[in-house]
Amino acid sequence: MFLKEPKIVHVSEVKPEQVPNAEKTNIRVLFSPKETPTYAMRLFEIDVGGHIPAHKHPWEHEIFALEGKIKVKVDDKYFTLEPKTAIYIPPCSTHEYWNIGNVKAKFICTIPNKPTTIC
Amino acid sequence: MFLKEPKIVHVSEVKPEQVPNAEKTNIRVLFSPKETPTYAMRLFEIDVGGHIPAHKHPWEHEIFALEGKIKVKVDDKYFTLEPKTAIYIPPCSTHEYWNIGNVKAKFICTIPNKPTTIC
Numbered sequence: 001m002f003l004k005e006p007k008i009v010h011v012s013e014v015k016p017e018q019v020p021n022a023e024k025t026n027i028r029v030l031f032s033p034k035e036t037p038t039y040a041m042r043l044f045e046i047d048v049g050g051h052i053p054a055h056k057h058p059w060e061h062e063i064f065a066l067e068g069k070i071k072v073k074v075d076d077k078y079f080t081l082e083p084k085t086a087i088y089i090p091p092c093s094t095h096e097y098w099n100i101g102n103v104k105a106k107f108i109c110t111i112p113n114k115p116t117t118i119c
Numbered sequence: 120m121f122l123k124e125p126k127i128v129h130v131s132e133v134k135p136e137q138v139p140n141a142e143k144t145n146i147r148v149l150f151s152p153k154e155t156p157t158y159a160m161r162l163f164e165i166d167v168g169g170h171i172p173a174h175k176h177p178w179e180h181e182i183f184a185l186e187g188k189i190k191v192k193v194d195d196k197y198f199t200l201e202p203k204t205a206i207y208i209p210p211c212s213t214h215e216y217w218n219i220g221n222v223k224a225k226f227i228c229t230i231p232n233k234p235t236t237i238c
Binding site for chain 2: 002003004005006007008009011012030031032035036037038039057059060063064066071074077079081084085086087088089090091093108110112116117
C-alpha cells in the first residue's frame with residue numbers, strides 16, 4: 001500500500017545516511033518505495049572528491065542535478081551534470097559518479113519501486 | 120518500448136509549452152512517457168500571478184521545488200512549496216497550484232506513465 005495523504009518535506013528535515021560502498025556520499029530519502037505507488041525520490045549529496053562506484057541493476061534512474069559538477073559514466077560514455085541538467089540512465093547500464101567540482105554536488109535521483117526489465 | 124541509451128538534457132534545451140487551462144504556466148518535458156519505462160519527468164514554470172486550476176487523476180505526483188514560492192491545495196489542505204521542498208500528492212486527490220511569490224516559480228513534477236489506481 002502507499003500513502004493516501006499528501007506528504008510534504010524539506011530536505012533539511014530528512015536525516016542524511018551514508019551510501020554503502022560509496023565515498024563521501026549521503027542519501028536523503030524524500031519518498032520511499034514503501035510510501036509511494038510507483039517510484040521513489042531521493043536526494044544524493046557527494047562531497048568534494050566523492051565517488052559512487054560502478055554498479056548496475058534492472059531498473060532506470062531519472063536524475064535532476066541541483067548543485068555542483070558531476071561526471072557520470074554510463075557504460076562506455078561520459079557525461080557532465082551541472083545544475084538544471086537531467087539524465088536518464090537506462091536499466092541494465094553500468095553507471096558511476098564522481099564529484100569533479102569544488103563544492104558539494106547534489107542531485108535528485110528517482111528510481112522505480114520494481115525492476116523494469118531483465119538484464 | 121523505452122530508451123535503451125542514456126539521454127542527457129539541460130532545461131534550456133527543452134522548448135517550454137504552455138499548459139492548457141492554466142494561467143501563465145509552462146511545461147518542459149525532460150523525459151516523456153514514450154521515452155521512459157515507468158514515469159516521466161517535467162519542469163513546470165509558473166510566472167508571478169500564475170495558477171494551475173484544480174484537477175484530479177488516478178495517479179500520483181512527486182514534486183521537487185526549485186525556485187520561487189508556490190501554494191498548493193490538495194483536497195482541503197494547503198501547503199507552501201519553497202526551494203528544496205518535496206511534496207507527494209496521492210492519486211485521486213484534487214490539487215491546485217498558485218505562484219504566491221514575486222519571482223517565477225519552478226518545480227520538477229514526476230508522474231507515472233500509467234494510472235496507479237481507480238478513483
